[in-house]
Each structure stands twice: as structure tokens, then as C-alpha cells.
Amino acid sequence: MARNGKVTVVGAGFYGSTTALRLAEYDIFETVVLTDIVEGKPEGIALDINQSRSIEGFETKVIGQTTTADGKGYEAISGSDVVVITAGLPRKPGMSRMDLIGVNAGIVRGVAENVAKHAPNAVVIVVSNPLDEMTALAQIATKFPHNRVMGQAGMLDTARFTHFVAEKLGVEVSRVATLTLGSHGETMVPVPSRCTVDGKPLSSMLSASDIAELVDRTRNGGAEIVALLKTGSAYYAPSAAAARMAKAVIEDSGAVMPVCAWVTGQYGISDVYLGVEAEIGRSGVKKVVETALDGAELDALKVAAEAVRSKQADVKDL
Secondary structure (H helix, E strand, O other): OOOOOEEEEEOOOHHHHHHHHHHHHHOOOOEEEEEEOOOOHHHHHHHHHHOOHHHHOOOOEEEEEEOOOOOOOHHHHOOOOEEEEOOOOOOOOOOOHHHHHHHHHHHHHHHHHHHHHHOOOOEEEEOOOOHHHHHHHHHHHHOOOHHHEEEOOHHHHHHHHHHHHHHHHOOOHHHEEOOEEEOOOOOEEEOHHHOEEOOEEHHHOOOHHHHHHHHHHHHOHHHHHHHHHOOOOOOHHHHHHHHHHHHHHHOOOOEEEEEEEEEEOHHHOEEEEEEEEEEEEOOEEEEEEOOOOOHHHHHHHHHHHHHHHHHHHHHHHO
16 A cells, blocks of 8 residues: 655653554554654654564554754654654643643743754644643744644544443444534533434433533543543543544545634634634645534633633743
8 A cells, every 4th residue: 555654753652652653553654753852762662663563564664763852863853744742741630731831831842843943844733731722832833834733632522522422322432423622621612512323413312411411521531531540641542533633634634623723713713723623634724614503602612712812822931
């Protein structure tokens, strides 16, 4: 089969290494590069993944590269079509995503500046927390057009919502369709009016209180996992979401996905990174897709936009 393109994953923690593995196993990329500041870690993980190729039947080559804070090693990402930024500290029990903003801002800014230097034509997918703010910071630091910088959030939150609905009703996840918009945090906006099971409205199968409970669990889905793990945070579902976004970019698929994208008037909201549905392709976000929302959902989306707007404005100085 034809393989093309180069994708880089920055950060070789559980999230980054699992993302690199998923991307390699798609067997559609020529090369996957995995970087980290821990000396030898990305090289070791890359060697391990490469040794699995004959077992799993893929030919994509994985390259590991140690990098430094002053930019050494980033030459390895040269020519990348897609860069997934996972670098940063994970949450600990009791921490909110916003608690990470100070330390992760410095990390993401440094990474973004090196991406701009060595992979100036890349589409950037940000997954570092706090997601909405780090996506805005990555765009500021790279100076890339807004369409080439997006964040992974809605894909993950929607997947969590889908799981919880399927679990509640005892049905296969393939029969459930859900959607979440807004921020990746307290002002997340699950969209019950767009949720169906076998094409039937979720409201015809669950009570309003049951739906509200699932919405709340979705909004706190990451914290639930952090509390259970006690050290570290989720990475299997998040890596699946980020990898799917990178796949849509390299294949220029035009797939419509919920992502953190720059909005320019959609829903009456402008000039902010926000969780919306968007058509994804080689240029990154090809267009934001407006979907029908009921009055309460639209109001909640506007509240989310204003909640993240001020925080995103602040990151330029971090």
C-alpha cells in the first residue's frame, strides 16, 4: 500500500507514545517521529515499536529523537506534515486542567517555536492541558494561520459521552451518536439534542435527569480517570482521538469532527478557539461546520466562548 507523509508526536509519555503507536499501526504514514526531553526515552520506545512491525504487519518507520530545551534534536521533525503536541505535565488527583497552565505554557511555547522553525508547513494538533488555552498559545508562538493549529478535545469528550450512553442503555457504541462542543473543561457543552440511539432521539429513551447525569459525568470524565489512576491521566481514548485527527489531515479526508478550532462568526461567536465541529483536511481546519442547537445549548456555547476568551488572551504573556 502507498504510504506518505511524516507525522511528529512531541512528548513520549503514555499519551505521546500511545499516539505514536496508533499512528504507526495505521500504516499510512511513511514516518512517525517521537520526541522527548528525557534522554534515550523516545529512541527506546521507537525501537520497541519498530520491532513490533512484523507481528502487526505495518511498515511505517518510527524514529525516536531526544530534544533539549534549547532546541537541539528538533532537526528530526523537519518536513513534518502533522505535529501532535502532547508535551506537558499531566493532572494529579484534585487538580483542574487550569492548574497546569503556568508550567505547561512554557513547555508548549518552546515546542511551538521549534515546530515553526523546523516544520513550517505542518498542521499542529495540540493536546496539552489546559487544552483551549494551549491551542491558542501554540498558534501565537508558531504564528501559523489559525486553520493550521487546532486542539483535540471534542473528539475525546464525545467518545466519553458515547460510551456513557451506551453503557447506560446496554447497547453497542456503534448504535450511539453523541456530540460535545464548548471548552475542554468546566464549560464543556454536551449536546443532548444531537444524541441518538439507532437514529432515535436520546430523550425518547432516557429521562431528563438521566441525561443530565450522563452530561455531568462526561464533563468530569478526565477527572474520574485521574482519581482512579492516582498517578497520571487518561491516554488510551485521548491518543485514539488525536491519531484520528492526524489521519484525517494526511488523507485530506474532509471528515467532520468536533475539535478546538478558531471561530469567525459561527454561532454568533468570533475570534476565539472553541470546541466546534469542523471539516478536517491537509490544510487543517477546512471550515467550521455549524450544527443546529437548541436555545439552551447555544447559550451554553456562548458562555463557554466567553469563559475561554479571557484566558486565551492571557496566554500571550506566558
